[in-house]
Amino acid sequence: QKEVEQDPGPLSVPEGAIVSLNCTYSNSAFQYFMWYRQYSRKGPELLMYTYSSGNKEDGRFTAQVDKSSKYISLFIRDSQPSDSATYLCAMSAYSSASKIIFGSGTRLSIRP
Amino acid sequence: EAGVTQSPTHLIKTRGQQATLRCSPISGHTSVYWYQQALGLGLQFLLWYDEGEERNRGNFPPRFSGRQFPNYSSELNVNALELEDSALYLCASSSRTGMGEQYFGPGTRLTVT
Numbered sequence: 001q002k003e004v005e006q007d008p009g010p011l012s013v014p015e016g017a018i019v020s021l022n023c024t025y026s027n028s029a030f031q032y033f034m035w036y037r038q039y040s041r042k043g044p045e046l047l048m049y050t051y052s053s054g055n056k057e058d059g060r061f062t063a064q065v066d067k068s069s070k071y072i073s074l075f076i077r078d079s080q081p082s083d084s085a086t087y088l089c090a091m092s093a094y095s096s097a098s099k100i101i102f103g104s105g106t107r108l109s110i111r112p
Numbered sequence: 113e114a115g116v117t118q119s120p121t122h123l124i125k126t127r128g129q130q131a132t133l134r135c136s137p138i139s140g141h142t143s144v145y146w147y148q149q150a151l152g153l154g155l156q157f158l159l160w161y162d163e164g165e166e167r168n169r170g171n172f173p174p175r176f177s178g179r180q181f182p183n184y185s186s187e188l189n190v191n192a193l194e195l196e197d198s199a200l201y202l203c204a205s206s207s208r209t210g211m212g213e214q215y216f217g218p219g220t221r222l223t224v225t
Contacts, residue, residue, distance in 0.1 A: 004154075006154075008152065041218065041219075042218055042219075043116070043202050043203075043204070043216025043217050043218050043219055044155070044202070044216050045215075045216065046213050046214065046215075049213075088154065088155070090155075096168070097143070097145060097160070097204075097206060097214055098145065098157060098160040098167065098168040098170075099157075099168075100157065102147075102154040102155040102156075103154055104152055104153060104154035105154060
């Protein structure tokens with residue numbers, strides 16, 4: 001079993017819809033949680049960073065962490081075609097960036 | 113401000129050859145990380161360099177090696193290439209050795225035939 005599981009998609013939704021992206025994990029020691037966005041032929045860029053449990057909101061993006069269920073989510077409101085990308089969840093038990101475990105990514109397509 | 117740059121963009125090698133990939137971090141960043149992104153596997157951590165020293169390496173064989181130069185740029189070398197080494201190799205840099213933001217380059221696509 002992988003430490004981090006992420007549905008590869010592809011996920012296709014109409015413009016304006018609310019998108020929910022999810023990851024599950026098995027290591028209860030994880031306490032740093034991140035979401036990255038990766039456009040085609042580009043490197044990943046950090047979207048959201050959360051420490052421990054709870055919600056974090058940034059514009060149209062909301063990250064949720066439920067440590068009791070070992071489940072994290074990224075919600076995108078009012079989705080735009082420019083949100084079409086691969087979204088990677090990532091997490092770590094340690095503060096060192098060299099210990100980050102990445103999910104395999106979910107490919108998201110927003111239809112105009 | 114220039115982002116992380118990587119060269120070459122694409123690299124095609126045959127099995128058994130050596131590949132050298134290069135990375136220039138954002139100005140002022142001292143840490144460089146290398147990742148392998150194979151299809152369907154997500155990013156796998158390869159190596160971490162900070163202040164010229166190798167600080168940590170992932171679960172990869174010794175034929176994956178690298179170095180960091182005094183100007184903090186970095187090189188990843190892959191010896192005795194195997195078909196399964198075909199992947200996108202990403203470099204990231206950060207300004208701190210902790211959980212500060214990592215900024216990724218566009219990657220080098222390595223194809224081994």
